[in-house]
Amino acid sequence: MIKLQIDTLTKRYYVERDGRQVLALADVSLSVEAGEFVAIVGPSGCGKTTLLNIIAGLLNYDHGSVAIDGETIRGPGINRAVVFQHASLLPWRTIAGNVRYGMELQKRFDEATMRERTDAFVTLVGLAGFERHYPSELSGGMQQRVNLARALASDPAVLLMDEPFAALDAQTREHMQLELLKIWSQARKTVIFITHQINEAIYLADRVAVMSPRPGRIKGVFAVPFDRPRPLALKRDPRFLEIEDAIWQMVEDQPQRLGIGAPEETGTPERDALRREAVHSPGAE
C-alpha cells in the first residue's frame, strides 16, 4: 500500500540578492510503501532538505504533486512529524513539556491520554527519569531522543528525519542508529530519513534513494536486502560494503558537479532564501 507518493516534483526559488531563479528540485518522483524506511542520500546542496521540507508542508512547490494516503499536501499536517537536525526543543520547557508539545498544538488527545503518551514515549526513547530536566541539562544525543519522542507522540503517519544525527559525535551516532531501529521496530511508522552518510543510510533503511546534485532528482534507488534486527557489526559485512561502494559510485558519478567550493552550489543566499520561506513567520515578510 502506497503511503507517500511524490510525482515529478519541481521546486524553484528566487535568490533575493541577485534576483536569479534557481531550480532546486527537478521532476523528483518517489513512492514509499506503508511502514517502509526510506533513506535519501546525496551531495551537499542537492535539495534533500528542500524535499523533506516540502513533504513536511513547510515549503511550496511549483510543479508536480506530493500526496499521503492519496491526499495532496497543502501545508503542515497532523499526518507528518519532523525530527530536525538541531533538536529545536523549547528550552524553557521540561523534557515532558517538550514531548507533549506536538500533541498540545494539535489538540487531538485529551489531557489524560496526552500524559499517558508522554510517559510512554519518554520511556520508549530511554529517557525515563529525565522528565523534569531541562534541555540545556541534556547531551546532544539525549536531546535528539526527546526530539524523536516529540515527533512520535504526535502520532504521524509519516516520520520525516532531516539528518538527525549529523550534529552528534561518531560514537553517539552509531549508538543512536541502533536505538532508532529498536524504537522504530516498536512504532513501525513510514520513515523518510535524510543523511549524508551512506553507511548510515544502508544500515537503517529498507531502500536508499540517491539524489543528484542540484537540480535534485532521484538518480537511483537501492534495495537493502538485510533482515532485521540488524546488528552494528553488519556495517563491516562484505555484502554491506559492496552496496556502500555501489551507492558511493552513483553519488560520485559526476565529480565536477559535486562542487565543494564552487560558487554555483549552495552558498548562503540560497540557503537563506529557502530558510526564510520555510519559517514564514506572519508579519515578518
Added chain:
Amino acid sequence: MPYAVKRCTAPGPSDMTVVDDPDLLPPPRRSFYQRYEALILGGSAVIVAMVIWEALWEAGRISPLFFTGPSQVVERFVAEWTEGRLKQDMLYSGRNFVVGVGLAISSGVVLGVVIGWYRRLAMIVEPFLTALYSTPRVALIPLVLIWFGIGMWSKVFIVFINAFFPVLINTIGGVRAIDRDLLRAARAFCASDSQIFTTVVVPGSVPFILTGVRQAVSLGLIGVVVGEMFGGSEGIGYMVNYGGQTFQTDTVFLGVVIIAFAGIVLTWLAERLERHFSRWRPER
C-alpha cells in the same frame, strides 16, 4: 584477538588509582566562612567604615554644614518618623514609583511584543522611538510640568517615561532573539499564529523582559527623585531638595540613605525574579 593487550597498573594497593589517595582529596565541605566569605568581608568593611565615620563625627571633626554622622542620621530618622512627615513622604514617593513603573512595564511589554513581531510596524515607529530614547528625559521635565501640572501625575509620568524605554527595548530584543528553529518546529507541528505567539514568542522573551524590568526599576527610582525636585511639595526627593536648600544636611543624608536602601532592595528583588525565570538557560 590479533593484538596482545597490556594492562597498566599503578603502584600501591591494586584497586586504588592516584586520584583516590585520601591525602590528596580536598576536604568534603566548605566551612561557614568559605560559604559566606563575600558577605563577611563586605559586611565587615561596611561596619568598619561606619565606626570610623561615627568616631570622626563624635570627635567634632566634621562640620555639620557639609556632612553628618551616622548617629545624627538615625536621630533625624526617628524625629521625622515620629513627629515629621517621613511616613507621608515615603508613601507619596512609593505610590508614584509603583504606579509609574507598573504602567511602564505593562505598556512596554505589550508594545514591545507587537513592535518586535511586526516588522512593518517597527519600521514605522522606529524614528520616533530613537528620538525619544536619545533625548535625556530630564530635558523633557519642564514640558511635563506644563502638561500635567505640579501634582501627582507629573511625577508619575516622569517615572513612567524613565522606566518605559528599557522595558520596551529589551522586549523588542527578546522577540527578535527568538530562535528561528523553534518557530519552524512549531510550524511543522501545525501551530497557528496565536499558538506560536503564546507557546514560543512570549515564553522565549521572558528573560529579556525581566532584564528590562530590572533596568526600569533603577531608572524609575531616579525618575521619582528627580520628578519631586521640580515643583514638588511632597516625597523623599522633595525632602532631599528642601533639606539641601535649608542646609539641613542630616535631612539630605537621611533622604539619600532611604533612596539608596530602596534601590538596593528593589534591584535585588528584580534580580532574583530574573534569575528564577532564567533557570532553563544554559550556563554561559
